[in-house]
Amino acid sequence: MGLPGLSPPLPGAPTARPGARAWIALAILCFVYVLNFLDRQLLSILAKPIQDELGVTDGQLGLIGGLYFALFYCILAIPVGWLADRTNRVKVLAFACGLWSAATAACGMASNYPQLVLARMAVGVGEAGGVPPSYAIISDYFPPGMRGTALSLFNLGPPIGQALGVAFGASIAAAYSWRLAFVWIGAVGVVTAVVVWFGVREPRKGGLDAAPVQPAPDVPAPGFWVTFRGFFANPVLRGMALACGATQFVTYAILNFTVLLLMREKGMTLEEVAIWYALLVGLGIGIGMFVSGRLIDRMARRSKTAYAYLPAIGLALAMPLFAAFVWAGSWQLALVFLFLPTGLNYFYLSPAVTLVQEEVRPDQRVLSGALLLLVMNLIGLGFGPTYLGLASDFFRASHPDNSLQMAFYTLLPFYALAIAMFLGLARTIRRQESSVTP
Template sequence: MLGFLLIAYIFNFLDRQILGILAGPIIADLKLTDAQFGAIGGIAFAILYSFLGIPLAMLADRTSRSRVIAGSLAVWSAFTALCGSATSFIQLFIFRLGVGVGEAGGVAPAYALIADYFPPQRRARALAIFSLGIPLGLALGTLIGAYLAAWVNWRAAFIVMGAAGVLLAPIMLWVVRDVPRPKTPSAAAPRLSETFPLIARKPAFWLMAAAASCSSLAGYGLALWTPSVLERSFGFSLIERGQFLASIFLIGGTAGVFLGGVLADKLGAGDKRWYAWLPAVAWLVTAPLFALGLLSENATAAWLLLLIPNALNILWLGPVTTAVQHLVPQQLRSTASASFLLINNFIGLGVGPTLIGWLSDNYKVRFGDEALRYASVSVIGFYVLAALLMFLASRRITQTWVEDEAAPA
């Protein structure tokens, strides 16, 4: 079950990151400004992705989490393939809206399904394994997208990746099964009217959501635009950009995500505040290293400096997603996760890529060809803000923690 959910999550981020590595040829072919491309990678994806997450999570809580996940995979993959047919800014914007519609139903139900399968003492590690889909998807999307675009064109990259996801969807539906849930009225029909007021009264929720949003604003923005920084400031070819970033995502990202889950399970068993302390410390180290890496004039030094923050900036996934699961009773977890993801993704995905693109266009008068590099550095301060918010959340986690009602079947 966990393995197939991981594969689906890899496709989730593969279909996101492929846009970033193909920025150069897409901008040139469709004659886009950086602000327009930032809107396609940011707000176009985030609008429906964020707000449809809650109704789809409620549907998953009421019906079948596994069916919602498989159906979502088919939808976002189909729209990814359609991106390869876009001939204008408007068309690509609309198709990215469709990708967001599909991906809205893929994450929150998966979080809840994993929480159903794994006991609390192993839950952060299980969620961290699932979250490996982020660095693996980023790495594969970067590498495969670069090679397909170099061998054929950028349109072929979208079509191939989208078609593969559509073929995977029915296999997901066959393999992944729901765990029987408690037969209570709230389990049968959880409502947003009962879930959101419950979590809204908990300051830990708002602080964790705000912290994760600040981190994601910087993280999603840098993920989309770093390939273009490598092209414009370092002179990398498409294949060189793919190899450079794929190696960083694969080595740093996978190590950081898994380490976060293991440490959270071990340290959090003794003190729940570690679920917040771990990401806070990681973000404080991330900020200066990202800045040094992006401002470096040497490609080798840049690779070494960017490797560590690409591990630490997503270390939060296992600890924080586990903590969110424990803000509400078991039967309300999909909806609670979707409420958290709405805030995180609307701010992180919607604002981050769009802000960097807008800053790049406005910095060109002062910085010329280096405008995008300095626009990217400008958002790194959000990691420091994220750390401060998470330290504040650590003071609230223990008093709001909800233990499992019973061990999973």
């Protein structure tokens, strides 16, 4: 089933098997995603020393890590996705990696809040060209039936990046300064951009579908507005994007303020964050990403409703444990309760990406992936951290010692909203499957 008004994608060839080049490309793209997420999360990991030096409030941290960043990251992903669908996706990715890495280094040189805002906005500009091209490249290196697993391996980038960011960033900040962490990570990213440019080959678009797509010379590729309208006219794609946005409202709020909560209100030190929270994030999110990818490859063969039910189940199991994490009086007990929700919260990502990549034509995959990210990141990344930071500032007058804890409790209704939206999406998919059943 493709976008309305377009020919549906052809079924994949189940006997196709990726070669060594595909796995090497996947490893390189995953490392780029590690850097992408590491750069993005350094701000939240180093929030305490940044606040101490620059005098930044929780609300300002929420804005710089949320809305200010997301406006550039989400909106620019659309024209970048349109460009990548029509040019060389690997070169677009390499250029983007170099740009966001240079901007990350600039964050370490900021001497005040406005300069830090500008540098973070530049990071958002570069990162707009990171994930959507990677989704499409992987989908043309791996056949249907293996894409869920491949994309789940790629999606290990965020937990690895978060874990390395916590371990590396906190250690460098504790031993030297928070500024040096930004500069070093930025330098690694610039070198990686060169590796992507020369080390990853652009795969043929649609080459691993059942019959590789060979567009007729007189038939142009689908235009920007054709793909845009088609994506939002498809109730399954639209519903998936909105449900993921509601989920990311919770997950990005948690990611951006957990370290600050653990340090300021639960007594954790930077050195302890560098070890224990890094391990929790790396293992928790990593297991959640991989397990959900494997499960969706198996479950979706029976019914596409698995793309919605699997995230709903994950969030329902995570919700009470998250409440216990917020309640816990010590950081040790808090981490015990946080481990499972850290993985279960990410049961949505691999199903969402896999569904979108298999629902559209090969020459629409980058732009469609960018549209998915536009909706879910603009809602989640743009407003989740912004909301939580402002909520903490609101509670500071009445709860000066635990304003962040009170703000974290207010995320529970958003958990319930995301679960309800995924259950509604499952009903939409079921109706759509019934309508095409003879």
